[in-house]
Amino acid sequence: MAEFDSLALHQLVQAESDQQRQQERDRALLDQVLEIYGQKCVAEQLKKAGKREWSRESLNRWVNGKGAPKILTVAEETLLRGLLPSPPAHHPHYRFRFIDLFAGIGGIRSGFEAIGGQCVFTSEWNKNAVRTYKANWYNDSVTHTFNQDIREVTLSGNPAISETDAYAHICQQIPEHDVLLAGFPCQPFSLAGVSKKNAMGRAHGFECEAQGTLFFDVARIIKARRPAIFVLENVKNLKSHDKGKTFSVIMNTLDELGYDVADAGINGKDDPKIIDGKHFLPQHRERIVLVGFRRDLHLSEGFTLRDIDRFYPSQRPTFGQLLEPTVDSKYVLSHKLWDYLYRYAKKHAAKGNGFGFGLVDPTCENSIARTLSARYHKDGSEILVDRGWDKALGEADFNHAENQARRPRRLTPHECARLMGFEKPGDKPFRIPVSDTQAYRQFGNSVVVPVFAAVAKLLEPRIAMAVKLRNKK
Structure with a gap:
């Protein structure tokens, strides 16, 4: 018992x-x-x-x-x-490691993960973007660190910290990696004090010139961790920002760090560093892409972003194919908002200005939308879906019942996800755990996903060479 x-x-x-x-x-x-x-x-x-x-x-x-x-x-x-993302299909057989800085909702990450990359560090400060990122991208806490304020890693906001201690701290916080990805914000550089240091015969370099900008944090990480390759993304106007000073400091910094930037000496209209998303999806969206190779590894020879056209889709999806068959009526512009946009556009057209809304005909196979912006949630004016509005009718017919019933509508968040390449019609939807307002901001701040998937494919053999060199050490 x-x-x-x-x-x-x-x-x-x-x-x-x-x-x-x-x-x-x-x-x-x-x-x-x-x-x-x-x-x-x-x-x-x-x-x-x-x-x-x-x-x-x-x-x-x-x-x-x-x-x-x-x-x-x-x-x-x-x-x-x-409700959580699944591990990528190739997990755990990763071929190389990368980090994702100023990650947004993961638009650049996607293409590099698709060719066998393992993300070992992510940094993004916006809490709503972090929610969307974590909802869609696999996060193994054993091999992956998520950071929100990159300055806490680079210690760039603490002038009392020596450069030596700052670099040691970066190496403690960020794992070794082969590729660095960063969609850093465009900020002006303050050159005050540089000429004084020159006059005193003191070296300054990027630690002085780029101080106080978020590019400075990227540069510090590159110097500390010495990745074989980096991919930096920014708006097209980075080249002309602050009368060209910003771009000049960036390029000088990357050279100082010992990296060769692809197509560095090419400018003008045919600059291959400027890539338009319209070649992949029906949206005019130009971004500058800086691909850099560590000079001592001799990986850059023969590489040019002009070759990205090898990865253009044989048939780009049409604007209409990206739309949902039925949408909630809340996405249709109100009478008041449509009246305002309509009259605002007419007023500027009469003055010979180009201001106005962008009405896109989904029945036209060649329709290309304007650039989706972070302000899309305000009125949706840059990309409005034409629902049969009769443009031939005059002012007196603006309030005609039949025409009012055909008022244009905004894109839904999932249609924005398709226009940016985060999802395809009929495939598994991109998870959007935030409000429509936040979703519009996130997609408007992001990149056209297939553009960077193409950049990743173009870089794939170079990354393989870099990994081979690393393994020989």
Whole structure:
């Protein structure tokens, strides 16, 4: 009898231990999901899958330790795991390592992951962009670090820190990598003090010229970690920004760091560093792409971004193919907003100005939209979907019932995702865990995904050479 009691006690303790471990696993999974999705959204999803009465309040009590911890049902656990991104198809057989700086929602990352890259470090400061990024890109906390303020890594905001200590700190925080990706913001450089240092015979270099800008943080990381290759992205106007001073400092800095930038000496209209997204998707979107190779590795010979045309799609999708068959009426412009945009455009047209909305005909195979911007959430004016508005009608017919019923509409967030190349019609949708306003800002600030997928493919043999050289060490 005593033996039976001992066995029963052992089983009871084991059951309690198993239950505690399950609760800890469930809590860890829930915390991951709540990093991305709001409590209201998660509670609503759990209600659909579980037998319990979930609510935002009950979930909040559990998260804050005020309610009894629960064990998730199989259906609830499956649902929560489905809200998280899956590992990439090639995981864990990675071929090279890369880092993703000023990552946004992962537009540049996508193409490099597709050719066998493992992202080992990500930095993005915008909390809403971080939510979208984490909802869509696999994050293995064992091999991947997520940072929000890159200046905490480079220590660029602390003038008391010596350069030696700053570089040592970067090497502690950022793992070794083969490729550095960065879509850094465009900022003017303050050259005050440089001429004084020159007069005093003191060296300054990029540590002086680029100080106070976020490009400076990129440069510090490049100097500390010495990746074989980097890919930097910015707006086309970077070249003319601050009368060319900004671009000059950037190019001088990259040269000073010991890197050869592809097509560095080419300028003008045919500059291959300026790539237009319209070759891949029906949107006119020009961006400057700086691809750099570590000079001592001799990887740059024969490389040019002109060869990106090898990866143009044989048939670009039409604007109409990217649209959803039916959309919520909230995306149709209100009478008041359409009236304002219509009259604003007419007023400027009469003055010979080019201001106005961009009405795109989805039935025309050659339609190309204007550049989607971060302000799209305000009125959608740069890309409006034509719903049959009769342009031939005169002013008196503006308020005609039939014409008003055909008022243009904005793109939906998922249509923006397609126009930027984050998803394709009929494929698995890109996860958007934020409001429409935030989604429009994120897509408007992002890159055309297939452009950088093409850059990645163009670089693939060079990356393979870099990895081979690294492995020989």
